[in-house]
Amino acid sequence: MRALLTRDLMLAIRAGGGFGLGLAFFLIVTVLVPFGVGPQTELLSRIAPGILWIGALLACLLSLDRIFALDWEDGSLDLLATAPLPMEGIVSVKALAHWITTGLPLVFAAPVLGVLLSLPVPAYQWVVISLAVGTPALSVIGTFGAALTVGIKRGGLLMSLLVLPLYVPTLIFGAEVARRGAEGLGVQTPLLLLAGISFGVIALLPFASAAVLRINLR
Amino acid sequence: MSLWEYANPVKFIRTTDKVLPWVWALTGICLVTGLVWGFFFTPNDFRQGSTVKIIYIHVPSALMAINAWLMMLVASLIWIVRRHHVSALAARAAAPVGAVMTMIALATGAFWGQPMWGTWWAWDPRLTSFLILFLFYLGYMALWEAIENDDTAADLTSILCLVGSVFAILSRYAVNFWNQGLHQGATLSLDKEENISDVFWFPLLVCIAGFVLLFIALVFLRTQTEIRARRTRALLAREGQA
């Protein structure tokens, strides 16, 4: 399992691995929003928590089809399925690798990009905390979507359609934590619910992902 | 004689062929009675005027939008556990019907909301939940279409339906948390005091019965079509091989 994680991380860092892809997309979204809605500081600072969350979500979505597609094309997935690793373990490691290469950099990039959007000072910590708690859920749910569509040529659009409604609860609670933090309100309830979703999907969804991957491999 | 005998495609078609005309007839009777009664023989609401009458389409379609998904969930579970093909095909057949019901509920809601709330659309929890439900229907149908192998498609969509159901419930709570809405409380509840008055209530019940029957008729018909399409493919495959 650790070998698989190391390999996936190594591949992500090597040329063409798409390590910075999500980060670049995150940057583009945040830079484009002020051009779209106007440069007023108070408007930007009000919508900044939401923009950061949407940017992070889209950046995650963009990189999802890399999770299994490459291993599917070069036959590694077949070989992994006959290896002594449980399929549930494989999908969990894949989700973890996706989070480390995409979700985690977003957590660190968010405060920097927050400056561009005049994010209110008290919101910084809550944006970071909510992204840190919520992005694992995005990766795990995304892995399920990627596993569902792995056999389909040009399945990217279909995967987005399948994954987006699944992302709704995470987005709502995550953005709510950031928004309430920005306004100085209590964040405990949405934060607990967000953590609940993350732990729930990490514990349960790999079983579904493994099941659909097995179906797709046969 | 067990219920599972109807899981045989041939038997299913034979039985539903006999039942369908009756279901269609009942559907027609219920819908015509309910809608005519509702539209022409009930008083206008003292606050909402004649716009209240859209309730006879709005509430039944909204109910069926949710019930169609529940039916797909049950059918998916049956496919996963017992692997009856008719079950998987019935789930596939119900999805577009459910999606259209969701669309009707959203559209009639917009027509109703415009005069009442002064807006076509509001990000109210109920409205938002239905929009999300609509996305689930779209995704479910798109996945069926995208996969060539019938059994693989049935397996994958069943699992999507199970996972989607959990997330649909989660979304429901999330949007409730996110925004307290404009939408009035449930029109129908067992608690009699909150209910609308009997004058509206009886024609509404007839309309709901009509929509349930319509749903059953459409699902039977579409399942038959799916079975026949599948049979055609099986026959063609055999021809091609021989």
Added chain:
Amino acid sequence: MVLCVRDLAVTRGGLAILEGVSFELAPGEALVLRGPNGVGKTTLLRSVAGLQPPETGTVTGAEDQIAYAAHSDGLKAMLSVTENLKFWASVFGLSDIEPALVAFDLTELRGRMAGTLSAGQKRRLGLARLMVTGRPIWILDEPTVSLDVASVALFAEVVRGHLHTGGSALMATHIDLGLAEARVLDLTPFKAAPRTRQMDEAFL
């Protein structure tokens, strides 16, 4: 561990292609599957490898015993030869990749990225992967594709060594590897009578 296949029927794309296939493969034995294109060699091998459930029949003795090598080698272009092998070795809980490198004459290429190898070199690396799995039963689907004569001889030598140490090999190939001990199973007689799969028969 004896690999035992009983009365296997397999399907491809909803059509039955092979039925009634039975054979046993004891340690030290090699079995070569023959048959024209499309007869179902790949599908049969995938079923034995457990990637695809058979329509009917059973496969016993394969669980956690097999190493599977398909048409594609599962190599990562951006990893070096050693990194590719090390990865598969550690997935199977082993660490020594030197014998595999030596046996397939890859020692001089060890630092090269797999993406820069020629087709034949990639194939050798893909086959070297079998040696680092430590699994006794090798399932090989057209292993000699894009190998030159010298490499085929190299490969035959490796298979022979594997058989001598108590391993076994089940392969689909057209080339005569010069393995005297290999049995040949022609799949043509097992071609399924034209019919659709059992599941679809309910629809007819």
